[in-house]
Amino acid sequence: MKNNGYNKGGIDKTLFVKNVKGKLMIAQIYVDDIVFVGMSDHMVEHFVNQMKSEFEMSTTGELNYFLGLQVKQMEDSIFISQSKYAKKLVKKFGLESATHKRTPAATHIKLTKDESGTDVDQSLYRSMIGSLLFLTASRPNITFSVGVCARYQVKV
Structure with missing residues (x-):
């Protein structure tokens, strides 16, 4: 080149x-x-x-799909979406019946360790975080929440 x-x-x-x-x-x-x-x-x-x-x-x-991004080209703009990928994640992690929230997470709440809680499957949790990090390419509104969750990938 x-x-x-x-x-x-x-x-x-x-x-x-x-x-x-x-x-x-x-x-x-x-x-x-x-x-x-x-x-x-x-x-x-x-x-x-x-x-x-x-x-x-x-x-x-014409480009329609690239690296998990759906691309819709219009006369004066380009629209990028990951809706197909997001739906695949919901199914992959068994969340089809989960309720959705308009705001992914409150920004004013301080997270602390739940001493009486049960441990989560670290491999599954990391897989979810990695999948969500890729989704932030077209969904910047979830970047903060995913970043907060990513901080808690290691059992302390």
Whole structure:
């Protein structure tokens, strides 16, 4: 990519950007998936031809799903959702009959150890926290609550 005039992202090393006379071509490469967008049809065609000449590659058209994110492209915006992933989590952890809350957790309550409580399955708890951390990509409203829960992954 660098040989073709792309600059590697400073923080995200899988992101590549090419600027030609103020027009951008952006490519996100993750293992064997590439998501790309360009400000001109010519740039996009050139990118596809470059990739096909170096790699065995097929294009699947408009992006609908990437790394667990559902992507809906509209004329003037892009909508990202993880509703399918969230529903899968609810089922995976057997919470279909649980009641939902509008606010994930109160921010003013101080958590303390329940000395008389029963220990939880550490593996299951870590699995839940990891799954929820991935969900925060599209649900920033749960980030605080998931972060608080993540602090209590280790039995003290």
